[in-house]
């Protein structure tokens with residue numbers, strides 16, 4: 001049983017909501033429980049799609065907010081009157097803090113923020129969870145059960161840390177995709193065709209990630225296993241490690257994303 005057995009409304013089914021929906025359907029959740037609410041009303045095979053909340057007055061058991069944070073206030077007037085004392089609100093909105101959601105949705109059972117990422121579509125997502133003050137253990141367990149079908153889950157109690165940390169896993173796939181492209185471009189510079197370089201770069205990253213995920217050793221140790229003393233890899237690692245170049249780049253990347261998260265939180269207060 002996932003998050004009780006009542007109706008789940010998924011509000012917004014774009015890149016992230018759509019990825020979660022694919023993950024849920026693949027995990028065997030009963031599609032009859034899911035209503036997707038999207039202004040376009042564009043159909044999605046297997047689930048009911050509505051342009052607005054269902055008119056029958058039944059409150060959702062779970063309301064999943066998956067529109068852009070900037071669209072929240074446009075959606076609230078239609079949604080807020082539909083929630084009830086039994087509604088678990090699950091928000092994937094970056095930045096938007098739990099008190100900001102509680103202010104807009106006064107009727108709810110509990111509010112749980114989730115920061116998912118797009119690999120949720122294939123059950124390989126990373127879901128950070130943060131429960132608003134007042135959420136009881138059973139509501140937290142139901143929220144976790146709902147997203148546990150999409151990948152791994154980690155709770156973060158401190159909401160400030162949740163916002164700052166969410167950029168690692170939430171934005172992380174984009175950073176990794178850029179790395180794949182950069183590796184491919186570097187391969188092209190060595191003379192490979194664009195197609196072949198792209199294939200090799202992606203397969204190398206996918207294989208290395210799978211190896212690291214299943215290994216009992218740290219990535220640093222695995223890197224050492226690739227780098228023969230005095231060999232080709234060490235020469236390359238020396239460039240990555242010089243002045244901690246990659247560490248500093250990633251620190252700057254996450255800091256910029258975290259700053260934006262804080263700006264978005266402030267805008268929603």
Ligand SMILES: NC(=O)C1=CN([C@@H]2O[C@H](COP(=O)(O)OP(=O)(O)OC[C@H]3O[C@@H](n4cnc5c(N)ncnc54)[C@H](O)[C@@H]3O)[C@@H](O)[C@H]2O)C=CC1
Nearest residue numbers: 012013014015016017038066067068069071075092093094
């Ligand atoms: N894209 C990602 O990898 C991640 C996104 N998120 C969060 O997921 C949310 C959605 O982001 P994306 O899917 O990337 O955006 P998106 O633009 O791809 O999808 C948003 C969807 O919401 C719909 N929408 C707009 N106004 C609406 C309304 N009033 N009611 C219902 N639906 C409405 C749009 O038609 C669109 O399909 C954001 O809050 C974002 O912070 C969180 C983690 C990762």
Ligand SMILES: O=C(O)[C@@H]1CCC=N1
Nearest residue numbers: 094166167170171172
């Ligand atoms: O870019 C964003 O704001 C969202 C949140 C994490 C990933 N995408």
